[in-house]
Amino acid sequence: MxxxxxxxxxxxxxxxxxxxxxxxxxxxxxxxxxxxxxxxxxxxxxxxxxxxxVPDLSAAALASARSNLVALLVDDFANPHKLVMLERLTRALRSRGWDTLLVNTLDRDDTTPALLNASQRRVDATILIGIQFNDDVLNAAHGARRFKKLIIFARTSLNPDTISIAVDDEAATREIAQYVIDRGYRRPLYIAGPHTVSAHLLRKETFAAAWQDRFGHAPESVSVPRYDPLLSAQITQATLRARKPGNMPDVIVCENDALALGVMDTIRHEFGLKVPDDIAVVGFDDVPQAASPNYRLTTYRQPLTEMANYLVDVLESTDSTDLDRKFLGQLVIRDSA
Amino acid sequence: MxxxxxxxxxxxxxxxxxxxxxxxxxxxxxxxxxxxxxxxxxxxxxxxxxxxxVPDLSAAALASARSNLVALLVDDFANPHKLVMLERLTRALRSRGWDTLLVNTLDRDDTTPALLNASQRRVDATILIGIQFNDDVLNAAHGARRFKKLIIFARTSLNPDTISIAVDDEAATREIAQYVIDRGYRRPLYIAGPHTVSAHLLRKETFAAAWQDRFGHAPESVSVPRYDPLLSAQITQATLRARKPGNMPDVIVCENDALALGVMDTIRHEFGLKVPDDIAVVGFDDVPQAASPNYRLTTYRQPLTEMANYLVDVLESTDSTDLDRKFLGQLVIRDSA
DNA sequence: AAAGTTCTTGCACGCGAGTGCAAAAGCTGT
DNA sequence: ACAGCTTTTGCACTCGCGTGCAAGAACTTT
Structure with a gap:
């Protein structure tokens, strides 16, 4: 009783x-x-x-125009960097009163249903940290009901209806290119990720341009259709096998670490070559494994915490005038190049 | 117009x-x-x-007793297996109409505030895929308002107020122990994860018991306070350095792959030893990297998809009679042991 | 001490949909 | 064509809280 x-x-x-x-x-x-x-x-x-x-946030969301909820669309779970981004984003959001709806968009061919679903939960913003979207989807989404903000995180987008919070890929890549050139490497191979229309990383183009400026010709490059170390390993293997033994690159520059890890594995275990003595490797992102004694990968670190905090600033800001922003990161030099 | x-x-x-x-x-x-x-x-x-x-799920949640929303509490973002679990869970949930609230509980000392927050969003269930909780928290949570279901995923819990969906750690570990013994290893070192009260993995105890049964003495073991390859590498290094050169283990059995990867890195790069020739390594989980040419790790694969689907069954079931369930996985034999 | 200010508090209405039941419509057989 | 039955549709009430304004209380000023 x-x-x-x-x-x-x-x-x-x-x-x-x-x-x-x-x-x-x-x-x-x-x-x-x-x-x-x-x-x-x-x-x-x-x-x-x-x-x-405790106040019922569900009822509060219904009554007011705000929900303090964001949807996070992810379409790439093979890239270890995603886990880091998830951690940083959820931490920043949560510490300032925002909740996160995690939406897996892997098994659909476009993000429209996911965006629709997000709108059903009255999210205040939708954050994309993947690649599978194009301008059509964005325009459709934006025309539809209840769309507040569409944020592209860690990736540049030129779409004007979109807020892009990313590292300055161009500056970062030029720094990488300069480092590679300074270290005397002359036969680069560039490993790029999936081709996308929107939300482009300018890394490959910038690297090619930098090389062109200096040596008058563009470096070779290969595209891997997913940011997946295992897939990257396979494709790198096929690419290198097709070459004559004397014609190996002296450095492999990768669009990100997910690709670079697979590249290193292949170089060592399929070809029995040494990194960096036979072939050097450069990545991008500075995932935790890059620091492991096994890889010691030279890479470029994005200021993720700062970027995540800025994202929350954007969520809380009312004016919508040019909220895009680029951040500068830091080249982390280790042993792989 | x-x-x-x-x-x-x-x-x-x-x-x-x-x-x-x-x-x-x-x-x-x-x-x-x-x-x-x-x-x-x-x-x-x-x-x-x-x-x-499209129907407004927010309003629907308010009006009805269901929200079709679950909270997923994660307190461990260093373990690559988490990314796999997130992918599998969100996919299974989403395909059957459930949305996922991702809650990062890393920076709080207990899960109470997170549980409270979940209740504020009217989630139908809270899923824990980490370690930071104890019976006090659970009891408090369960006594409080609006708590529907508390599910411990991929971890065994003996708390009766909790639904645990996990692999049969005991059977799995016995299988691993048997394999290790059959392969002729006789000087094992066990690397365990953080100590926890609730939500225990019985792996270490089971392995010790199996060894005891066979050889009359327990194997040595070390505990790593976080499932983090880098930390595991450090602790393993310190542990092995403290040994006399002739007294190295011939196999290192790890509570999971996150630990095993760090162990392999250390063995190779800090001690210059070969896996498995000098020291063999066994993991648990079968993370993607375990299959990479670099690790080729012998490990145990959990039936995650099946487990995730069962989780949704549990969410949709109304009777609450003993929904706990254990699954059998599969030993994946590669080159590391 | 009365009038003027500022700070607090109370309230009608609305947010968008679910529940359970009652009324209406559709169907069967003779 | 009508009773009897089943399927389909409509509705009052509720979920818990936010907004904007007006009334009330507390504090200043001369």
């Missing part, structure tokens, strides 16, 4: 009764900068705690 | 007017097994499509 358990659901009304105020005052007590006297708030909070009350 | 854009928000009422039926009929049309005539449904769907209507 003792009321040891909390009732099924405590509403603001219950707390109001307990504290001897109105329901609206209860809600004010939970709102950051509401006009309420300190002692009333204290009284309400005490009552709330005693009853085990 | 042309109405090229959809209005801000289309409600069921708008569709009802357009289709010449009542709002409730519109909702029925969107409900899987509602009693509605096929032609009425078709009429409604046509009108809905023309207007760009």
């Amino acid at each position: 003792a009321k040891t358990e909390y009732p099924d659901n405590v509403t603001a009304d219950d707390v109001a009764t307990a504290a001897g105020v109105s329901r609206w005052t209860v809600n004010r007590a939970f709102k950051k900068d509401a006009s309420i006297s300190p002692k009333t708030r204290a009284k309400v909070m005490t009552a709330a705690e005693a009853l085990g009350y | 042309a109405k090229t854009e959809y209005p801000d928000n289309v409600t069921a009422d708008d569709v009802a007017t357009a289709a010449g039926v009542s709002r409730w009929t519109v909702n029925r049309a969107f409900k899987k097994d509602a009693s509605i005539s096929p032609k009425t449904r078709a009429k409604v769907m046509t009108a809905a499509e023309a207007l760009g209507y």
Whole structure:
């Protein structure tokens, strides 16, 4: 008979009764900068705690125009860097009161259904950290109902309806190219990721341009259709096998670490060559494994935490004037090049 | 002036007017097994499509007792296996109409606030795929409001208020132990993960018991406080350095692959030893990297897809009688042992 | 101490849809 | 063509809270 358990659901009304105020005052007590006297708030909070009350965000989202919820669309789970991004993003979001809806868009050919689904949950923004989208989808999405913000994270997009938060790929790649040239490498092979129309990484083009500027010809390149170390290993293997023994590259520059890890594995275990003595390797992202004693990969680190925090700034900002932003990262030199 | 854009928000009422039926009929049309005539449904769907209507799940969650939303608490982003689990879980959930709230619980010392937050969003279940929780938290959570189901995924829990969906660690570990013994290894070192009270993996104990049964003494073991290859590498290095040169183990059995990868790196690059010739290594989980030419790790694969599908079954089941379940996986023999 | 300010608090209405039941419509057999 | 039955449709009420404004309380000023 003792009321040891909390009732099924405590509403603001219950707390109001307990504290001897109105329901609206209860809600004010939970709102950051509401006009309420300190002692009333204290009284309400005490009552709330005693009853085990917490505001229902679901109802709040329905009543107001905001939900403090974002959808995170991911279409690439083979790239270890995704795990790092997920960690940084969820941490930044959560620390500032935002929740994250994780949407796996791997098994659909476009993101439209996922965007639709996000709108059904009244998300305040949709964040894309993948590649599978094009301008058609974006335009459709933007024309549709209830679309607040569409953020492309860690990838540049030229679409004007989109907010892109990314590292400055061009500057980063030029720095990489300069380093490679300075170290005396002259026979590069560039391993690029999937071709995409929108949300392009300018890395391959920039590297090619830098090489062209310096030596008058573009470097060779290969494309891997997924950011997957295992696939990258296979394709690199096929590419190198097709070459004459004397015609090996002296450096392999990769669009990101996911590709670079596979490349290193192949170089060592399929060809029995040494990194960097026979072939050097450069990556991009600085995934945790890049630092392992096995890889010691030279790579480029994006300021992910800073970028994630800026993303939350964007979510909280009201004006929508040119929120795109590029960040500068840092070349991390290890043993692979 | 042309109405090229959809209005801000289309409600069921708008569709009802357009289709010449009542709002409730519109909702029925969107409900899987509602009693509605096929032609009425078709009429409604046509009108809905023309207007760009989709039901508002936020409002639905408020009005009904279900939200079709689950919270996924993760406290360990260094383990590459987490990415695989996230992929499998979100795919299974999404394909059957469930959305996933990803909650990062890394930077808090207990899961209570996260559980509270989940309850604020009216999730139908909370799924834990980490380690940071104990019985106190669980009990508090369960006593509180609006807690539907608490699922421990990929980890065994003996707490009766909890539904545990996991591989049969005991059977798996016995199989591993048997393999190690059959291959003639006699000086094992066991690398365990963090100590936890609840949600225990029985792997270390089972391996020790199996060894004890056979040889009359327990194997040595070390604990790594996080499932992180880099940390595992460090601790393994310290452990092996403390040994006399002639006293090295001939096999290192790891609680999971995250630990095993670090172990292999250390063996090779810090001690210049060969795997498996000098020291063999066994893991658990079969992460993607385990198959790479670099590691070729012998490990144990959990039937994750099957487990994820069962999880959705659990979500959709109404009776709550003993939903715990153990799955059998498969020993994957590669070159590391 | 009265009038003028500023800070607090209360309230009607709406957000968009689910539940359970009752009314209406469709169907069967004779 | 009508009773009897089944399927389909409509509706009052509810879920828990936000918005914007107006009334009330508390504090200043001269």
